[in-house]
Amino acid sequence: NAGVMQNPRHLVRRRGQEARLRCSPMKGHSHVYWYRQLPEEGLKFMVYLQKENIIDESGMPKERFSAEFPKEGPSILRIQQVVRGDSAAYFCASSPSGARNTIYFGEGSWLTVV
Amino acid sequence: AQSVAQPEDQVNVAEGNPLTVKCTYSVSGNPYLFWYVQYPNRGLQFLLKYITGDNLVKGSYGFEAEFNKSQTSFHLKKPSALVSDSALYFCAVRETDGGTASKLTFGTGTRLQVTL
Numbered sequence: 001n002a003g004v005m006q007n008p009r010h011l012v013r014r015r016g017q018e019a020r021l022r023c024s025p026m027k028g029h030s031h032v033y034w035y036r037q038l039p040e041e042g043l044k045f046m047v048y049l050q051k052e053n054i055i056d057e058s059g060m061p062k063e064r065f066s067a068e069f070p071k072e073g074p075s076i077l078r079i080q081q082v083v084r085g086d087s088a089a090y091f092c093a094s095s096p097s098g099a100r101n102t103i104y105f106g107e108g109s110w111l112t113v114v
Numbered sequence: 115a116q117s118v119a120q121p122e123d124q125v126n127v128a129e130g131n132p133l134t135v136k137c138t139y140s141v142s143g144n145p146y147l148f149w150y151v152q153y154p155n156r157g158l159q160f161l162l163k164y165i166t167g168d169n170l171v172k173g174s175y176g177f178e179a180e181f182n183k184s185q186t187s188f189h190l191k192k193p194s195a196l197v198s199d200s201a202l203y204f205c206a207v208r209e210t211d212g213g214t215a216s217k218l219t220f221g222t223g224t225r226l227q228v229t230l
Contacts, residue, residue: 004149004157031161041222042204042220042221042222043204044156045218045219045220048216048217056216056217091157093218099146099210099216101207102148102160103148103218104160105150105158107156107157107158108156108157110155
């Protein structure tokens, strides 16, 4: 059973470009979470999704950031018009339904904005 | 709102000695508590969790954690530290509301440094 798969692992974008980060959850997992980690900092929650539904987006910046988890295919975190402050590691995690279940993390996507 | 505090930015311990990484939490309902470890440039690896039952939870790589409801703590422990345990450790809490799952809220992390 493959783990949570994220790609790309490393992404370089110029200021003003768009970044798309993809996440395939573990098999059988219907919940996806996105977190951001700035250098030498902890993990900040961004968004929590189920298939075709955003459950909690309280951590998403109001502008330029969006996320989806379609019925088919991976979850996508999209950052439009990137700025240098968007440079960070973005982690996706997944779990089955049910609060008792463990949330498993992917290896992360490192975004560098130049 | 749920929150987690890890009061120590760094913990230093000699190999072979016991280690403790502290964590306290705040939730309005029953907490589900987790510990994760992160090695440089890697994702988070799950170590253990407390859901219900025995207050002492055993996890991966010889780690264990003790849930203390009165002190709202969930300290991570290991009887004998290894150099390879050196990493960043995160405590997290997941609040439940009638069984409805919510996000994980993380502490700021504690860097464990184990030396020979």
